[in-house]
Amino acid sequence: MGDDLAHSSDADDGALPGVDPVTVTAALDDAAAAERNIRRVVCPPLWAFVVTGVALGAAFSLKAMDFEGWLILLVLGVPNVIGGWVQAAYRKRRGVTQSMAAWLRSWSSHMRVVYVIAAAVLVTAFMLPLNLSLGWAVVLGVAVAVSWVAFGVVWRDMYINGATKR
């Protein structure tokens, strides 16, 4: 089975005949389809993102990130962690491993930048003292909005495009 990498047939179904645009386009399509196929297996727990978004929104609506806000974040944030574990187990069962670094690496560079900046701003903001000024409220609001957009793009790429373009 897969353990014997040494045994093989002599026939090489390898090289494409030339590099003309038609065969190159077909090769690119094949590669893109293969990547989409795998991304459907390794998709992050999007429902957990939604839960986190709701949690952030709820906490934000409490204006001053006080006890209730943090409580909501904690209670609703737990499913995110559990979702991550479940997803990791699911990937392993499907014969795939993927770290967060690999997940971020697999996105286009601009998407990665948006995601990372949004996450960094969010994390930093939540480390700040609890009594927020209007300025910080605006910063937080923008950060949450950007991260929702980022998650929306992820959702679109993986579920809508991935499901319909094959």
Place this chain on the structure above:
Amino acid sequence: MTATRFNDEIHSPVRLRICAMLSPVDSMEFQALRDRLGVADSVLSKHLSRLESEGLVGIDKAKADGRQRTWARLTPHGRREYKAHIAALREIVNL
């Protein structure tokens, strides 16, 4: 900025798809790769061996459920070469 470099080893249809599947993940198990590629064990073995001999793919063995499992992963060099190859293909078709 991604370098553009056509790679004859990666360009084979099966090997290109192997690299494309390994690109968004850390590693994939042999059987998962084989099932998604729809090729025989021997064909996948041959292509993985070739990619491994070029230093593009790493092969790891691990025991799970009492069975030996083979996992494949793109090496850092392989990842760079795959990206450069895809960039070269895009350049050829002016995408």
